[in-house]
Amino acid sequence: THRKAIDLANARKRSRITCTYCDPDDNPGAIDLNDILERQLVNKEGEAGADRAARKAHQEITSASKEGVMVGEVTTIVFAADQIYYTIPEPDEGIDGEIQFRDAGKNVTGLGYRVQLKSGDSHLRTRRNGTEVFPMKEHYELLWAGEGTVPVLLIVRSGEGRLRYMNATTAIRVAQKANPGKPVRQITFMGEEFTRDAVLHLRDERLKL
Numbered sequence: 001t002h003r004k005a006i007d008l009a010n011a012r013k014r015s016r017i018t019c020t021y022c023d024p025d026d027n028p029g030a031i032d033l034n035d036i037l038e039r040q041l042v043n044k045e046g047e048a049g050a051d052r053a054a055r056k057a058h059q060e061i062t063s064a065s066k067e068g069v070m071v072g073e074v075t076t077i078v079f080a081a082d083q084i085y086y087t088i089p090e091p092d093e094g095i096d097g098e099i100q101f102r103d104a105g106k107n108v109t110g111l112g113y114r115v116q117l118k119s120g121d122s123h124l125r126t127r128r129n130g131t132e133v134f135p136m137k138e139h140y141e142l143l144w145a146g147e148g149t150v151p152v153l154l155i156v157r158s159g160e161g162r163l164r165y166m167n168a169t170t171a172i173r174v175a176q177k178a179n180p181g182k183p184v185r186q187i188t189f190m191g192e193e194f195t196r197d198a199v200l201h202l203r204d205e206r207l208k209l
Contacts (some may be wrong), residue, residue, distance in 0.1 A: 005020070006033065010033060014033065016032055016033060017031050017033055018030055018031070066119040066157070067117060067119045071096070071097070073157070074097075074155060074194070077163070080196045081197075081199035082102060083112075083203060084099065084112075085115075094137065094139065094140050094143045094144065095115070095116060095152070097114075098112055098115060099113045099115060099153070101203040101206055101207060109207060111206050112206065113150065113151050113167075114150045114153070115153050116152055116154050116155070116168065117155050117157070118154070118157070119156075120158075120159060121159045132188070132189040132191070133188055134168075134187050134188075135185065135186045136172075136184060136185055138183070140168075140172075141176075141183060141184045144172055145176070151169040152168045153165050164194060165194040166189060166190050172187060175187060
């Protein structure tokens, strides 16, 4: 029952331990540390370790699937507003899907926004003053704000499941005007809640309703 003594003996590669209840003057008994009960204990500990490893792997898979969950949430919100969302089968690096709007007569207009989805808290950096910043990859500036491009919504899902969006194209162009000739490496994330009403507001703006 003295687990600490048993663990110490095992650590020292001893195969037996002296019985703590025996009379030391009367040829104390020795206990085999590799008996059947001990082997069963080791097996159970090994099984428990395997279970822990399996749970950890499952959690990692779940984490990697958060973006898929986000796609489902965004799709649900857009369709709840009676608009259209579709993912790009082989998305470019920087564009994950597109929202297309219907007019008042429920006709598809062909107007909308391209969408970039980011799931997880690591995509935003918070400055000391509380302002959130989104660091951009080098090609985002041209892809999101090049001449003639469809405007891009950046939608970020926090670790707690909060969905927020901003018009990344507008933010990039504001930064370009503020620093002409300099590449835009980050934009201030002024995220609004991505909801059904937000989708309808975006539609009205895009269709000039």
